[in-house]
Amino acid sequence: MGKTLAEKVWDTHIVYRGEGEPDLLYIDMHLLHEVNTPQAFDGLRASGRTVRRPDLTLGTEDHNTPTVAVDKEIVDPAAREQVSLMRKNCAEFGIELFRLGEEHQGIVHVIGPELGLSHPGSTIVCCDSHTATQGAFGALAFGIGTSQVEHVLATQTLPMGRLKNMAVTVNGSLPEGVTAKDLILAIIARVGTAGGQGHIIEYRGQAIEELSMEGRMTVCNMSVEAGSRAGMIAPDEKTFEYLHGRPAAPTGAAWDAEVAYWRTLFSDDDAVFDKEVVIDAATLTPFVSWGTTPAQAGPLGDPVPHPDQFPDPVERAAVQRAQAYMDITPGRPVRGLPVDVVFIGSCTNSRIEDLREVARVLDGRKVAPGVELMIVPGSMKVRQQAIDEGLNEVFEAAGAGLRFAGCSMCAALNEDRLTPGQRAASTNNRNFEGRQGKGSRTHIVSPAVAAATAVAGHLAAPADLN
Numbered sequence: 001m002g003k004t005l006a007e008k009v010w011d012t013h014i015v016y017r018g019e020g021e022p023d024l025l026y027i028d029m030h031l032l033h034e035v036n037t038p039q040a041f042d043g044l045r046a047s048g049r050t051v052r053r054p055d056l057t058l059g060t061e062d063h064n065t066p067t068v069a070v071d072k073e074i075v076d077p078a079a080r081e082q083v084s085l086m087r088k089n090c091a092e093f094g095i096e097l098f099r100l101g102e103e104h105q106g107i108v109h110v111i112g113p114e115l116g117l118s119h120p121g122s123t124i125v126c127c128d129s130h131t132a133t134q135g136a137f138g139a140l141a142f143g144i145g146t147s148q149v150e151h152v153l154a155t156q157t158l159p160m161g162r163l164k165n166m167a168v169t170v171n172g173s174l175p176e177g178v179t180a181k182d183l184i185l186a187i188i189a190r191v192g193t194a195g196g197q198g199h200i201i202e203y204r205g206q207a208i209e210e211l212s213m214e215g216r217m218t219v220c221n222m223s224v225e226a227g228s229r230a231g232m233i234a235p236d237e238k239t240f241e242y243l244h245g246r247p248a249a250p251t252g253a254a255w256d257a258e259v260a261y262w263r264t265l266f267s268d269d270d271a272v273f274d275k276e277v278v279i280d281a282a283t284l285t286p287f288v289s290w291g292t293t294p295a296q297a298g299p300l301g302d303p304v305p306h307p308d309q310f311p312d313p314v315e316r317a318a319v320q321r322a323q324a325y326m327d328i329t330p331g332r333p334v335r336g337l338p339v340d341v342v343f344i345g346s347c348t349n350s351r352i353e354d355l356r357e358v359a360r361v362l363d364g365r366k367v368a369p370g371v372e373l374m375i376v377p378g379s380m381k382v383r384q385q386a387i388d389e390g391l392n393e394v395f396e397a398a399g400a401g402l403r404f405a406g407c408s409m410c411a412a413l414n415e416d417r418l419t420p421g422q423r424a425a426s427t428n429n430r431n432f433e434g435r436q437g438k439g440s441r442t443h444i445v446s447p448a449v450a451a452a453t454a455v456a457g458h459l460a461a462p463a464d465l466n
Ligand SMILES: CC(C)[C@H](C(=O)O)[C@@H](O)C(=O)O
Pocket: 035, 036, 063, 127, 128, 129, 130, 143, 411
């Protein structure tokens, strides 16, 4: 019987398999950030262990770091403490760390691919659920908890129970003006926030093949919002082209050998998936969340659904509660809802292609009066590239500065946050109550919709602007 892409990668990493036990997997790359790691290092210290492969371990600072004044001391005491612990731990255990303001610093899921660390067919783990982003390269990449971080630090292996396989096939091409973000929001609305639970999702089909690597990362990133641990896409020429010449990509004969292997990484025709979803790309339009889960979303052009449309009483009650929290009336159009803030950033949408898209929409236009537009690149490299390409000038002319790299208002774990009751159009991935600050209201959107919304002052697509 054939194997799925995920099974191929999994099987080549089994160090030990025992009847009735989880598989022990070898881990090729272990990434770290300042949240969720201090106890793992404490555990190592308590048991007198060292880090088994510091050369396969890499840290960055992203969640608690400021996006302005990066050369000054961090103001918030808890954030400062977290970052200083990260520095101390990495220095003590010999782990390379990209610090605030440095050339390679940025959101952990943005810098991995950027450095060329995301090799197809490799296993990548990190103390963060959105590690799934790197599945865009055909890697098996997933988030792990603190005790698992300690295990990987100490042994470079991880015990993992086998996961099931789910295929999401997107046939046809995305219509003009419909982006990777709209596609993944539509997929989540279809499968639900628990639909991918216990599965690794493989995205395939023409629309997926036609996406850029950046778009594929956006899709894999939000696999987590569909309840899945990991998302994957079979590597192809675009993948190899993206990786070629990056600092951590193989070179010379090793490159050729790796590419020859990477070409074998796809699901065999007779591979069996436990679950399958098929989507017709031609039916999709810009998608926006109106509730407090990423699945409570619909086309920008649709009215906000009425709770009565949900037959399941539990879901109906959840919709009612979400709409009350979001202060949104059923039946009104999603398009046209006024916003206070537009946040462009996060590991879902803060790569150079996203910023280029935003600049295309903002070019020659101005941010609406009373609206704050915040643009936070995913990495210092992206920031530099945006400056080199003159995108920052477009942003400044429109009325927004380009900040420094980090998670920023995606999770409000630094000082960038909404005030209670504020409404934001945000290119991030989560919209639960309080995600972007206490009492914050988040509408998840694509970079194109975010930029158009900043100009219009209310939820809008670029096609709605004059
Ligand atoms: C802080 C971190 C553990 C968390 C995650 O795992 O996703 C964060 O990145 C988030 O997006 O909520």
